[in-house]
Every structure is written in structure tokens, then in C-alpha cells.
Amino acid sequence: MSTKFSTQDYTSTSYLISLYTFVTINVYRNKQISNIWLYVLAVLGFIGAILCQQRIAMACSVLVLIFFAVWGVKKGNKTFLILTSVVVVAFFAFISFLQFEDRISIINDMLTQRLDEMNFSYAMSQRTGQYESASEEIMRYILTGKGMGAGGHSATLYGGIGVHDGEYFHMLLEFGIIGCSLLLFIIIATLKRAFQHFTAFIIEFCVIVYFLLCGVGENVLSQSYLIGPIFWFCIGRVWNNSYLNRRLYEQ
Numbered sequence: 001m002s003t004k005f006s007t008q009d010y011t012s013t014s015y016l017i018s019l020y021t022f023v024t025i026n027v028y029r030n031k032q033i034s035n036i037w038l039y040v041l042a043v044l045g046f047i048g049a050i051l052c053q054q055r056i057a058m059a060c061s062v063l064v065l066i067f068f069a070v071w072g073v074k075k076g077n078k079t080f081l082i083l084t085s086v087v088v089v090a091f092f093a094f095i096s097f098l099q100f101e102d103r104i105s106i107i108n109d110m111l112t113q114r115l116d117e118m119n120f121s122y123a124m125s126q127r128t129g130q131y132e133s134a135s136e137e138i139m140r141y142i143l144t145g146k147g148m149g150a151g152g153h154s155a156t157l158y159g160g161i162g163v164h165d166g167e168y169f170h171m172l173l174e175f176g177i178i179g180c181s182l183l184l185f186i187i188i189a190t191l192k193r194a195f196q197h198f199t200a201f202i203i204e205f206c207v208i209v210y211f212l213l214c215g216v217g218e219n220v221l222s223q224s225y226l227i228g229p230i231f232w233f234c235i236g237r238v239w240n241n242s243y244l245n246r247r248l249y250e251q
Helices: 010-025 037-049 057-073 077-097 101-114 120-125 128-140 151-159 168-195 202-214 226-238 241-250
Strands: none
Touching: 010 037, 010 057, 010 077, 010 202, 037 057, 037 077, 057 077, 057 202, 128 168, 168 202, 168 226, 202 226
């Protein structure tokens, strides 16, 4: 059973999404904030996401960086692509050239190990035991689910069966097909609305997609009260007509 949970990976990538949006789309930010500070924070945020040693954060940070670099070029901002590319290359060059330092060497070894583990089969092989032990319980309550909280850490502490490293199996165990279908309907409708007004909801859209990816290997929505509200806040923002009208006006 895995009880490891870190808020850094979820908050760091959400932070990156917001910062990259501020950098590439000027309408999103206060013009009094210097571009230099935004670029510095963006680079530091990327390095922090890599150093947090969480596979999903490392992978998504790179994907987010590539996406916003391309998006910035599309919006006429090539500075972000050039600057981040130079700094990221310089960072990894710094790591590789200073392996004689004990601390740098340790960081380098940890990054190398994490990169070696960056494949879906390896990551899921560490979690299949939970899914297999919970499969019979899931099928027993497949329609309505076992009930909220019945498949989490607290239930396991008292001898019950739970899923701690996979939000979708966890939700299927607790809410069944009916509950999961309702959640799926909300998510699909939200993503569709956000995509229709992508420039207005680019932060919310990217954060929601990121959390959905995290749900493959973590109980991102139910395991920490510090993380789940970010996801639901973005859902609410997408359906906030006043916010949408303001964004459309600013464009």
C-alpha cells in the first residue's frame, strides 16, 4: 500500500500553467508586472517541478513547456521559447558538469533514476496489486458503489479494501457506474465549454487536463483537501458567465 502523497507536483505544474499563460498572453496579467520577473519565476517553477521527483509532474512540466512555447510563437511571442530553451539546457548542462559535487551528484542520480522509470508500464506495475485486490469489491458494488470514503485510506486502516494510487479505480469502488457517469458528464461538458473559449479558459482547461492525467496514478481529487479544490475551482470558473464575459471583453 502506498501512502506517499506530495502537494508539490500538483501545485508546481498548476503554477507553471498560470505563469506561462501570463507570459504568452499579455491580457491575462497586470501590465505593471515586469516580463523579466515572470520569466525568472517561470524558469524557477520548471526547475522546481523537475526536482520534486514526481513522474507525472516531470512529464507534464515538459509537455506544458512545449505547448506554451508553441502557443507563444503562435501569439507572436518568440522570447518565451528562446529564453526557456536556453535556461533549461543550461540547467541540465550545469547538472552534468558538476557531478563531482556530492549534492549535485545525488540530484543527478535521482533524476536519472526517475527518467528511467518514466514509462507507463513500469508505473502501473507498481499499482496493479491494489487494483487486483479491489476488483472483486468493485464488481460487488459496481452499480452504485460502496459509498464515499469506503475505499480510501481510513477504510484500509480499519481492515477494509481501498485503492490509494488510482483515482478512477477509487471512484469506481466508492461511487459505482452511476456516480462515475455523472462525474464524466460534468468533466466532458466542462472541457467542451472551455475548449470553445480556449483563450479565455486556457489556464482552467490545462489545469483540469493535468489533474485528469494525475488521476491515472494518484488519488488526486480525494486524498488531500489541499489539492482537490484547485480542480473544482477551475470547473466552477469555466461555468462562471461573468468571468467569461470579462475575458472576452479583455481580448
